[in-house]
Amino acid sequence: MFEKLKFTPGDVPIYRQIADRIASEISEGRLAIGDRLPPQRDIARMAGVNLTTVTRAFADLQQRGLVESRPGRGSIIADPSITASFKSSPVEEQGFIDLSVNRPATTGYLEALAALMPHLADDRRYPVLQDFHAPEGPAWAREALAAWLAPVSGTNDPAQVIMTNGAQHGLACVLGAFARPGDSILADAITYQGIGALCRSLDLTLRPVAMDAGGMRPDAFEEACVAHNPSAVFLVPTLHNPTTITLAAERRAQLAAIARKHRLLIIEDDVYRPLKVVAPPAFVLSDPDITIHVGGLSKCVAPGLRLGAVIAPKPMVSDIAAMLRINCWSTSPLNALVATRMIEDGLVSSVIAGQRAEFVARQAIVREVLSGFDLMTDDVATHFWLQLPDPWHGNAFARAASQAGVGVLAGEVFAVGRDSIAHAVRINVGAARSRASLRHALEALREVLSGGRRLFDTMI
Numbered sequence: 001m002f003e004k005l006k007f008t009p010g011d012v013p014i015y016r017q018i019a020d021r022i023a024s025e026i027s028e029g030r031l032a033i034g035d036r037l038p039p040q041r042d043i044a045r046m047a048g049v050n051l052t053t054v055t056r057a058f059a060d061l062q063q064r065g066l067v068e069s070r071p072g073r074g075s076i077i078a079d080p081s082i083t084a085s086f087k088s089s090p091v092e093e094q095g096f097i098d099l100s101v102n103r104p105a106t107t108g109y110l111e112a113l114a115a116l117m118p119h120l121a122d123d124r125r126y127p128v129l130q131d132f133h134a135p136e137g138p139a140w141a142r143e144a145l146a147a148w149l150a151p152v153s154g155t156n157d158p159a160q161v162i163m164t165n166g167a168q169h170g171l172a173c174v175l176g177a178f179a180r181p182g183d184s185i186l187a188d189a190i191t192y193q194g195i196g197a198l199c200r201s202l203d204l205t206l207r208p209v210a211m212d213a214g215g216m217r218p219d220a221f222e223e224a225c226v227a228h229n230p231s232a233v234f235l236v237p238t239l240h241n242p243t244t245i246t247l248a249a250e251r252r253a254q255l256a257a258i259a260r261k262h263r264l265l266i267i268e269d270d271v272y273r274p275l276k277v278v279a280p281p282a283f284v285l286s287d288p289d290i291t292i293h294v295g296g297l298s299k300c301v302a303p304g305l306r307l308g309a310v311i312a313p314k315p316m317v318s319d320i321a322a323m324l325r326i327n328c329w330s331t332s333p334l335n336a337l338v339a340t341r342m343i344e345d346g347l348v349s350s351v352i353a354g355q356r357a358e359f360v361a362r363q364a365i366v367r368e369v370l371s372g373f374d375l376m377t378d379d380v381a382t383h384f385w386l387q388l389p390d391p392w393h394g395n396a397f398a399r400a401a402s403q404a405g406v407g408v409l410a411g412e413v414f415a416v417g418r419d420s421i422a423h424a425v426r427i428n429v430g431a432a433r434s435r436a437s438l439r440h441a442l443e444a445l446r447e448v449l450s451g452g453r454r455l456f457d458t459m460i
Contacts, residue, residue: 002038002046011095012403014049015056022057023066023399026077037067037075063091063100064398065413090431091407097432097441098407102299102382105358105430108351109302116341123341129333135325136317137163141336144343145309149295152273153311154285162320163331164308167271167296168194173327174267174292174310175232177319179204184230185267188216189420192241192269193413195234208416209233215240215247218254225262232265238279239272242414242426244381249280256287266291271308274300274352275359275380289313292320297339299382300352306332307339355430356380362429362438369442373449383428389449393423397448401425404444 005021007014025031037043040054047054058075061067068078090098120126125140136142142158150156164170171194179185181203187195189208199206207228210220216235224230235255237247247255259266268283268291284293296308312320324330342348359380366377366384377384386408388397394410401408411424427445432438 002043005047011405013056013093015053016060016402018043018047018049018054018057019060019064020399020403022061023064023395026066027396027399031077033077035077037077039074064395064402065410066395096405096407097437097444099428099431099438099441100407100409100426101431102303102428103431104302104355105362105382106351106354108354109305112342112347112351113338116338116345116347120337120341123337125337125340129337131333133330133333133336134321135330136161136321137331138333138336141333141340144340148343148348149293149309149311152270152282152285152295153293154288155311160311160314160317162310162312162317162324163336164296164310164324165328165331165335166298166303166306167269167294167308168198169324169327170294170296170308170310171195171267171269172198173320173323174294174312175199175202175204176323176327178265178316179231183232184228185232185234186221186224186228186230186264187234187416188236188240189416190243190411190414190422191234191416192236195269196416206234206416208420211243211245213245214251215245216251216255218251218258221255221258225258225264230262230264232267233259234267234269235283236269236272237283238270238276239378239381241272242383242409242411242424243376243385244378244383245376246276246279246378252280252283252286256283256290260287260290264290268293270295271299272382275356275382276378277356277380284311292316297348300355301342301348302351305335305339307335359429362432362435365435365439366427366429366442369439369446370449373446382430383426386425386427386445388423388425392449394421394425397425400448400451401445404448406441406444408445 007017040058041051044051044054058067066078067075069075090101141163142161146156146158146161164173175198179202184205184207185199186207186209188211196206207224209224210217237252239246266283270282270293273279282293283291293311297305310320363377363379374387375384394412398408398410408425408427411422415421429438432441
């Protein structure tokens with residue numbers, strides 16, 4: 001295969017042409033799940049390119065969820081239905097607009113940080129930044145987070161708050177503290193891909209629960225509780241990732257009643273809630289004794305701040321803190337001070353308001369450019385869910401979009417189990433550097449969608 005590679009001059013880099021060729025071999029069935037690829041050095045020699053080019057191609061394939069590396073086995077073809085294909089940084093390449101990741105839609109955080117930095121050394125808490133701190137975070141940071149989250153949680157008790165290095169770290173500490181290898185965790189059939197990666201790393205079984213237009217179906221949740229005897233249910237109740245569904249109050253009450261009946265822990269990943277001006281009461285407010293609430297500033301302020309917060313019933317706090325201590329000893333007090341001052345000075349509120357306004361403007365562009373296509377979205381959502389028309393499926397469309405210079409995330413990576421795969425893609429509106437850039441990317445995607453069968457046939 002690699003000896004026959006012919007590279008096309010133009011805007012598509014050679015590394016991506018190699019990645020697209022391997023992706024096509026997978027789509028056409030010539031490379032199957034579990035097949036091992038030759039060493040990168042051998043591919044470079046056969047294709048007549050340098051090793052760095054092949055390394056970049058493999059990195060691209062790993063980001064798409066098509067290839068994974070395993071110790072002792074090299075690089076193998078991954079199963080996209082169970083591989084968590086998510087990345088923490090966008091592709092920064094001229095001519096390519098990566099809408100596959102979340103990032104701020106404004107520079108509000110940078111502006112607030114620039115105004116705050118000259119005054120940090122004068123803060124009374126500055127001297128303790130060089131010291132060790134309790135794993136759950138400095139007391140003053142927990143007080144600020146508790147006050148900020150009080151309207152959501154119904155309590156401003158800092159003893160129930162644990163500061164983490166972002167929400168994903170919070171989820172890892174929660175699962176590590178309370179789940180045991182072999183346990184089942186329930187989640188929406190289509191859900192945030194990071195929870196799948198965590199469950200696999202902890203030898204937990206993530207099981208899908210059917211959804212409808214309102215979110216997780218109570219009847220399916222009840223059936224799954226009976227069938228699998230799970231230890232917890234994972235929910236993204238507000239501006240769901242990836243579908244943007246917000247659970248209505250009635251649906252939340254139904255799910256909470258079932259969880260209580262079966263003695264399940266509710267893990268509430270509510271990182272998008274601050275963007276929603278009005279949202280139904282959180283699970284942590286209605287059912288605080290069975291809920292662990294995970295929030296933070298990454299989605300609503302900036303992921304670079306790396307500041308998450310876990311609110312848990314008091315008897316559970318010490319176990320989560322112990323897991324955090326094992327995991328990383330403690331979180332950064334500098335991040336804690338920056339976040340604390342931003343909360344105290346009202347900067348967090350102003351940044352979120354700016355983000356919200358920008359998302360409203362960008363979602364209007366989405367509805368304009370992609371009018372007529374099947375979208376699931378919300379005015380203040382960071383992303384939207386595009387249901388693909390026939391004959392597209394997620395991975396093929398993501399590859400075609402990549403060739404058109406736009407990065408999107410295929411629906412396959414959000415599926416919990418093989419039967420849950422949706423013919424859809426998630427597209428992040430904040431990832432574009434400007435509204436004009438977003439419009440350009442969406443117009444390119446519209447062209448790909450409108451290409452229909454002809455473009456699809458070139459991909460499979």
